[in-house]
Amino acid sequence: MSNQIIQPRTLKGFRDYLPESMIPRERLMEVARSVYRSYGFSPIDTPALEYAEILCGKGSDETDKQMFRFIDHGKRDVGMRFDLTVPLARFVAQHGNTLGMPFKRYHIGPVWRGENTQAGRYREFAQCDFDTIGTRSVASDIETGLVIFDLMKAIGFDRFKIRINNRKVLNGLLQKNDLGDHSVVVLRALDKLAKIGPEKVKAEMMAAANASAAQVEGVMQLTEIKGSNQEVLQQLEPLCQGHDLAEEGVAQLRQLVDATVAVGITDENLVLDVSIARGLDYYTGTIFETFLDDLPGIGSVCSGGRYDNLAQLYTKQEYPGIGASLGLDRLLTAMQQLEMIEPVKTSADVMVVQFSAENLNTYLQIAASLRRQGIKTEVFPDAKKLKQQLKYADRQGFAAVIVAGEDELAQGKLSVKTMADKNQVELPLTETNQELCDFLKEKLG
């Protein structure tokens, strides 16, 4: 037996979530779930641990290096998932025949990356993905945009911009400039435009793709295009003329813009931005990035795009699809900075004071009557001083407190105190406490 105390600590990049951060976190997930479901997306989950060969398949060196990987007790080479897309690809390859296409799924869960930490970047973080598999229809591209729009609105944002582009336009123009073979590095450089400026982007393109100044200028023409969505399309069309792929991309962009206008989304929230590229190399069509007007520096809070062949590593069956991922942790950071999160430590609305231990059953009955009507209620566990119980209630952030001491009980009543305005009213104590419930429901909105 050792008395040695083990120092409590968490691994680098791994965090505990206290109630005040977990409550808004869960709320955000609930909002996302309800939006996804409203479009017919179904939930799935996959294991945290997969065979390493499954995860490595996509095999950029970068993801391999970042993966948590080990040999398990059965000598299997295993790794922890570093995103939800690779497991989805395996999932679709494995179950595609029973799922039926199109398949629309959402998946919220933790992923792990053994990369170096930075503010807002952790080794364990949640992803919140939705994807539509098994169709090439632009209708799904449009729907993806609508889902992002609804997500942002439902979370409570009005001032945000969903930036849209199409890889076909980008790749088409690269091919026109004989840079088609270097698309990955060129687009990666282009993606940094806002961050490092046009000169450095050009320099990086020339260095990384061995491109001539003329080739680079040809690509950078894109970044000159500005204006309303209609104006951007008008400038883009002549630029893409004569190249099938690029023309197809522009046509898709036009269809997408027209559709979103039709459902009432304006340029305020949805903008064509031909310079966004996304670092990921597997996107082949429409791409999305979402920025907050009030916090652009935080980066994209919801990104995604279309890919031609999701599961090519695991099956010969082709599965085209489109999807996007909501940046949960970034959004929470943003909401905190914008003071959109109320400091609450409890998930209950109401606390019943335990005035005296003898009347505990009465308090339990009151709480039960509230819960039956959907009002979340906590009974204080000890018959401590009223002052202490109120202090606790204040700190936890309850909206209201119910006090039923000897005075009230003798008259068949109870007192309700609303914490925010300190007001206290007396209401009758009954079997169902209907008056109390109505009162609280009004107060709680």
Add this chain to the structure above:
RNA sequence: GUGGGUAUAGCUCAAUUGGUUAGAGCGCUGGAUUGUGAUUCCAGAGGUUGGGGGUUCAAUUCCCCUUACUCACCCCA
């Protein structure tokens, strides 16, 4: 993974050129004659100064290692 910065109570910070029992505010726990919180007053708990090693009569202070945080790069949500 590469390079810079930081590390003192739960939080934000002090501690005179290295000097003796490391302080404050907030927070926390309890109390101020028996039933009212966020604004009073009093008291208390809580630190081997992130951890380990070295230099020194003496280290929170100087040096090395390690861990964590942080910024940039890389990459990305």
